[in-house]
Amino acid sequence: MSTFGLVWANLFRHRARTLLALFSIIAAFLLFGLLRAVAVAFDGGAAVAGVDRLIVSPKFSIIDGLPVSHQAQIESVPGVAAATHATWFGGTYQTPANFFVKYPVAPREFFDLHDEYIIDPAQLETFERIRTAAVAPEELAAEYGWQIGDRIPIEGDIWLRKDGSRLWEFELVGTYRVRDDENAFAAFLFHYDYFDEARIAQTEGIVSNFVVRVADPERAAEVSAQIDARFENSTNPTRTATEDEASRQFAAQIGDIGLIMNSILSAVFFTILLLTANTMAQALRERIPELAVLKTLGFSDHRVAALVLFESTLLCVLGGVIGIALAWLALGAIGPSLQALLGRIELTAATMLGALGIAVLLGIVVGLGPALSARRLQVVEALRR
C-alpha cells in the first residue's frame, strides 16, 4: 500500500456519498468546458481572420440594414481596396434544427474578399453565371448529402418573395472549403441579384453589412473613421469596425456573453464548493478517532493534515478531469452542428489548464478547514471519543 492507496481508500469509504459529490463536480466541470468553449468561440470568432478587413454595419442596430448603394461610396473612400456586401437571410432548411448561416452575396466580389474560402474557379464561374445558383461549404454538403445539381429549398422567415410565398429554391453548383488554419463562419451562399429581385419591393436594395478590404492594414483605423464620417449625416449612418470587433458587437447585442457565462459558472462553482466542503467536513468528523490512531502510530500533525488536503484535492481533480473529458466528447458530438452559428467550437488548452487550476484550487479551499482541524487534533482527547 502507498500513501495514495490510503487516501484513495479513505475517499471511497462511503461510496454513495463520494460518488454523489463526484457527480456534482463532474457536472460542474462539464458545464465549465461547454460554456467556456462557447465563450471562446464568441470571443474569437473572427480574431483569426484577416486584420486587413473591416465590417461596416448599421450604427444603431443590426436589424436596420444599409442601402446597397453605400457600396459605391465606401469604395470611393481613400485607402479602401475593395468592398462587398452580405445579408443575413435566416430561413429554414427542412426543420429549424437544421441550422446553418445563409448569405446572399455578390459571388466574385465575395470570394475575392474572402481569400480563406477556397473554391474551384470553374464552379465560381458557374455560380456567377446562374442566378439561382448557390455554393455550400464542403462539410455542410456532406452533412446533408447534397450533390452538385441538387435543388435546395429554403423556407424564408425574414424575407418573403414578391408572390407572397416563403419558398426559396437554389441550385447547388459548387462547394468550397475554408483554409484549415481559419476559424471563419462557413455559410451557404447564393446570388444577391436573384434574392434582391425576388424579395418584396419594400425591402429591395437593403443589405446587412459591407465587408471592406483596406489597402494598408496600418491605416485601418483612419479608413474606418472616414467611412463612418461619410455617412454620419445620412439616414443610414454606419459603424465600422474590424471583423473581430464586429463579431463582439454582434454578440453584445445578444448580451454580454462572457458575463453571462461567468455568472453561471460562478454560481455553479459556489454551490459545488459548499456541497463538497460539507462532504469533507462530514467525512472528517466521522474519522476523528482514526486520525488520532495515525498520529499515535507516528504520523505528524502536518502529515495528517496533508492526507486530508490531498483527499479533497484528489476528489476535485478527479471530478474535473472526468468533467472536462465528457465536455470534450460532447463538443466532438455537437460541435459540428454548432459550427455554422459559432464557428469552430472546441476546448482550448487554456480552458483545460484553467479547469485543472480551478479543480486544484477548489480542492484546497474545500479541504483547508478539515485539514487544519485534523492538524490541531489532540491524540489523547480524540482517542477517548
Next chain:
Amino acid sequence: MAIVELKQVSRHFSKGRQTVEVLDGIDLTIAEGDFLALMGPSGSGKTTLLNLIGGLDQPSSGSVEVAGQQLVGLSSRKLAQWRSRNIGFIFQFYNLLPILSARRNVELPLLLTRLKRKQRRRNAEVALTIVGLADRAGHKPGELSGGQQQRVAIARAIVADPRILVCDEPTGDLDRDTADEILDLLELLNREHGKTIIMVTHDPKAASHAQRTLHLDKGSLVGETA
C-alpha cells in the same frame, strides 16, 4: 538497563478554575525486556501514565526518559517521529482502520519508513505470520473476530520493530479464552523477541502474565507485586 525512567512526574488538567491532579510525583524505572502490568481503580492515572511513556502526552512537571530520549520539551513533530521508531501501541478496542485489509492496516506504520513497497508488504506479512493470521491478510476488520482484530493490532504494533509495546487494556473487550491467547502472544513477544511490554489492565489474571505489577491509586504508585 533502564529503558523507561520517570522522575517526579506530575500531570494535572485544568477544568475551568479547578485543577485536577491525575499523577503526582511518580518515580518509575522499567528495565529493557520487562513485562510490566499497571493496575488500579478507574481514575487512578494508569492510562495517563501510559500516554506519558508512549510520548502521546507531556507531563506538567518532572522528567520522562524513554529509550534513551528525554521526551519533555520535544516538539509534536519530533515526538511523532520518535513514537514511530520506538513504540508500538495496542488498544482495548483495536483501533484498526475499517476500510483497509488486515495487511494494509499492519503496513500503516511502514509508510513512515523508507522501505520500498514490496518490502513493506513482506514485513507486514511476516508480522501477521508471527501473530498467526497470515491466512487472514486480505480480510477487513469487520470480517474478523475480536481476538483476530486484536492480533492484527499487535502485528501493526510490532511491524516496525519497536523496543516497547504499550498496551491499554488489550484484553478488555475479549472473552476469557481469547484474552488468554492474546496474553500468551504478548508473553511470546516479550520472551522470544525481547520486547519491553507495559500493560494497563483491570484484570488480575491478565496481570499474572507480567513479571511485575505496579499498583496506582489517586495518581501515586502505591505498591508492587512480582
